[in-house]
Amino acid sequence: MSTILDGLSLGAIYALIALGYTMVYGIAKMLNFAHGDIIMVGAYAIFVTLASTNLLLALVVSILLCAVTGVVVEKLAYKPLRSASPLAVLITAIGVSYFLQGTAQLIFGSKSQPITLPSLGSIQIGNFQVELRTVITLGVGALLMVGLTLFVKCTRTGRAMLAVSEDKGAAQLMGVNVNRIIMITFAIGSTLAACASFFYLLQIPSVSPTLGAMPGIKAFAAAVIGGIGSIPGAMVGGVLLGLVEKICTSIPVLNPYTTAIEFGLLIVILLVRPIGLLGVRRREKV
Amino acid sequence: MGNLKTKRSSFKLHHHINWIIAAVALVLVVILSFADALGRSDVSLLNRVAYSIILAVSLNLVVGFLGELSLGHAGFMCVGAYIGCYIANYLNSVIDSPVLVLIITMFVGGLVAAFFGFIIGLPALRLKGDYLAIATLAFGEIVRNIFKNLPYFGGAKGLIVNKIFSSTKPTLLIISFIVVLITLVVTQNLIRSKHGRAITAIRDNEIAAKAMGINVTYYKLFVFVFAAFFAGVAGVLYGHQTTPVMYSFFSYNYSIEILVMVVLGGMGNITGSILAATLITYVNFVLQNELTGNLAALKLLIYAIILIVVVLFNNAPVFRPIKEKLNFRRLFGRKHSPERIKDDAAAWDRVPTKIQMDELLSVDVTPTNYEPDKGLKDGGDD
Numbered sequence: 123m124s125t126i127l128d129g130l131s132l133g134a135i136y137a138l139i140a141l142g143y144t145m146v147y148g149i150a151k152m153l154n155f156a157h158g159d160i161i162m163v164g165a166y167a168i169f170v171t172l173a174s175t176n177l178l179l180a181l182v183v184s185i186l187l188c189a190v191t192g193v194v195v196e197k198l199a200y201k202p203l204r205s206a207s208p209l210a211v212l213i214t215a216i217g218v219s220y221f222l223q224g225t226a227q228l229i230f231g232s233k234s235q236p237i238t239l240p241s242l243g244s245i246q247i248g249n250f251q252v253e254l255r256t257v258i259t260l261g262v263g264a265l266l267m268v269g270l271t272l273f274v275k276c277t278r279t280g281r282a283m284l285a286v287s288e289d290k291g292a293a294q295l296m297g298v299n300v301n302r303i304i305m306i307t308f309a310i311g312s313t314l315a316a317c318a319s320f321f322y323l324l325q326i327p328s329v330s331p332t333l334g335a336m337p338g339i340k341a342f343a344a345a346v347i348g349g350i351g352s353i354p355g356a357m358v359g360g361v362l363l364g365l366v367e368k369i370c371t372s373i374p375v376l377n378p379y380t381t382a383i384e385f386g387l388l389i390v391i392l393l394v395r396p397i398g399l400l401g402v403r404r405r406e407k408v
Numbered sequence: 409m410g411n412l413k414t415k416r417s418s419f420k421l422h423h424h425i426n427w428i429i430a431a432v433a434l435v436l437v438v439i440l441s442f443a444d445a446l447g448r449s450d451v452s453l454l455n456r457v458a459y460s461i462i463l464a465v466s467l468n469l470v471v472g473f474l475g476e477l478s479l480g481h482a483g484f485m486c487v488g489a490y491i492g493c494y495i496a497n498y499l500n501s502v503i504d505s506p507v508l509v510l511i512i513t514m515f516v517g518g519l520v521a522a523f524f525g526f527i528i529g530l531p532a533l534r535l536k537g538d539y540l541a542i543a544t545l546a547f548g549e550i551v552r553n554i555f556k557n558l559p560y561f562g563g564a565k566g567l568i569v570n571k572i573f574s575s576t577k578p579t580l581l582i583i584s585f586i587v588v589l590i591t592l593v594v595t596q597n598l599i600r601s602k603h604g605r606a607i608t609a610i611r612d613n614e615i616a617a618k619a620m621g622i623n624v625t626y627y628k629l630f631v632f633v634f635a636a637f638f639a640g641v642a643g644v645l646y647g648h649q650t651t652p653v654m655y656s657f658f659s660y661n662y663s664i665e666i667l668v669m670v671v672l673g674g675m676g677n678i679t680g681s682i683l684a685a686t687l688i689t690y691v692n693f694v695l696q697n698e699l700t701g702n703l704a705a706l707k708l709l710i711y712a713i714i715l716i717v718v719v720l721f722n723n724a725p726v727f728r729p730i731k732e733k734l735n736f737r738r739l740f741g742r743k744h745s746p747e748r749i750k751d752d753a754a755a756w757d758r759v760p761t762k763i764q765m766d767e768l769l770s771v772d773v774t775p776t777n778y779e780p781d782k783g784l785k786d787g788g789d790d
Contacts, residue, residue, distance in 0.1 A: 147538075152538075153538040153541070153542075199716055199720070202720055202723075202724035202725070202726055203719070203720065203723055203724055205725065206719075206723035206724065207475075207723070208538060209471070209475060209476075209477055209675075210719045210722070210723040212477050212538060212541060213477070213667070213671055213715055213719050214715065214716050214719045214720065216664060216667070216715060217711075217712045217713070217714075217715030217716035217719070218712070218716065219712075220664070220708050220709070220711050220712035220715065221708075221709060221712035221713070221716065223705075223708055224705045224706070224707075224708030224709035224711075224712055225705075225709065226705075227704070227705030227708060228705040228706070228709065232704060232705065331705075335660075339545065339549075339660075342542060343542065343546065346539065346542060378553075378556070378557040379553060379554065379557060380553075381549055381550070381553040382549075382550040382553040382554050385546035385547070385549050385550045385553075386546075386550060388542070388543070388546050389528075389543055389546055389547070389550075392539060392543055393530065396539065
């Protein structure tokens with residue numbers, strides 16, 4: 123039971139990060155490799171601001187900094203390559219990821235530093251002792267996902283996003299400001315990453331420059347498993363991957379091979395159903 | 409090699425430059441080692457240069473010529489290193505000649521890596537660029553994770569390789585450079601053959617290549633297996649030089665380092681890969697003792713800047729006027745100006761090409777001022 127709850131809350135974190143990947147992929151048709159490192163930026167923002175102020179302010183600062191970083195990266199590194207080959211964009215994204223890691227390492231050093239977050243204790247649900255951080259992660263995570271779905275479905279900007287992901291050229295002809303929509307997408311994705319970084323710190327309370335790399339890659343795997351470009355797909359994939367990870371770690375024989383199993387799952391999904399669990403197949407046109 | 413008629417044309421230096429460089433390097437290494445002019449650290453550096461060149465050249469085949477991004481090159485190297493060296497440890501007692509042991513293990517290591525290349529290449533048939541990059545990245549992590557936990561391969565302590573070559577004699581070094589030479593000759597011949605042109609055609613426009621009757625599936629798999637084989641060979645060379653073989657060496661970061669070499673040298677330019685691999689290995693070697701602690705971040709930053717600046721410079725429309733003025737084309741791979749690419753009817757001003765489609769089709773498909781339709785352009789890449 124506690125394994126499943128842990129898995130769900132880790133899954134919620136992956137899902138939040140995966141949403142960032144999937145939205146950017148759906149709209150800008152690019153794989154934002156640096157998304158994992160945005161989490162790291164968020165974690166360091168919390169780390170620095172928490173030293174002088176309270177948690178709420180730290181969260182706000184973290185969200186703002188992440189959103190700004192995401193937008194700046196998009197403007198400087200990705201926007202000039204709008205019409206370039208996907209390969210070029212992918213390589214630039216890897217470069218940006220390295221750049222963020224390198225900068226963090228230069229400022230804060232390569233060692234991981236512990237961070238003290240207010241302890242949350244646990245609550246009693248029925249017969250089970252559940253840690254409050256798990257409940258918060260799950261609750262807020264679910265709330266954010268519902269909010270995002272509503273935002274995309276019900277607001278003008280959200281619908282413009284859908285239009286851009288469907289057909290950039292046609293959306294532009296219909297009067298959608300594509301550049302603005304892409305910028306907003308990056309901002310939202312990075313905001314979700316900032317939230318994910320807070321939940322991640324609740325689970326593992328230490329910060330290091332490479333903190334974002336692994337969750338980033340795994341969340342991307344989750345996005346692909348769920349079907350990249352699909353918002354519910356990212357949630358399903360994230361939760362699935364989180365559950366698999368926690369279940370594998372809880373079984374002693376499988377524990378050392380957790381990473382291999384997770385990525386193995388990705389490769390199997392790619393082989394069996396390359397569009398992901400909830401992905402939509404698209405015809406290829408000349 | 410931009411010209412399809414090269415087979416009939418006379419000897420041109422730039423067609424043969426790659427293996428000439430390697431041959432000259434080999435001769436130099438032999439002379440220097442027989443003159444005892446190489447110190448221990450020189451031998452170590454040159455060995456690293458040798459396997460870096462093999463890695464960079466083979467990755468360039470995948471990235472630069474086939475146009476697919478592989479982020480698991482270190483994974484193939486890892487497979488080669490572990491399997492090759494594991495077998496070498498056994499063969500040692502059976503076969504006397506260390507050179508023979510090395511040759512056999514290089515083949516076995518390369519073949520096993522190639523087999524994994526086949527396995528991972530299978531998704532390559534269905535997956536488009538980004539997915540493939542992730543699948544290869546996942547592969548690299550899986551391999552590392554498995555070798556770390558298998559007790560036969562030394563587990564977390566790494567695989568200890570019996571030293572069959574004394575570090576004072578440069579036998580291993582000379583063999584390494586012979587392998588570099590072979591790699592370059594084979595790659596160069598492949599690229600300049602009918603198959604090489606098929607591969608570049610796939611990179612430039614997969615659908616058009618298919619329409620021309622090229623077996624896209626076959627060639628993608630072929631390039632993957634080919635590159636994996638050489639990565640495996642490089643892994644065996646690495647293993648014989650560096651013991652123990654550590655799973656941690658073959659991380660995602662090392663794959664990126666090889667990618668940096670390819671990008672810096674110019675995608676689709678073998679000579680560039682050789683030079684960039686040598687340069688980066690040399691700089692790493694010289695600075696490895698100085699760039700410790702926080703300064704190690706500088707390496708990351710430099711790699712980041714190389715990747716971003718080179719790609720932006722080569723691809724962003726903003727930089728086109730500057731690029732043409734500077735005429736860096738000879739240095740950075742693409743040996744022709746972007747204008748000529750507009751000639752193609754299939755809306756692909758995205759990837760610069762080395763094959764002129766006109767000649768390939770042997771009909772005139774040159775509409776003047778053809779501007780590809782925006783909708784078509786976006787439809788083509790999803």
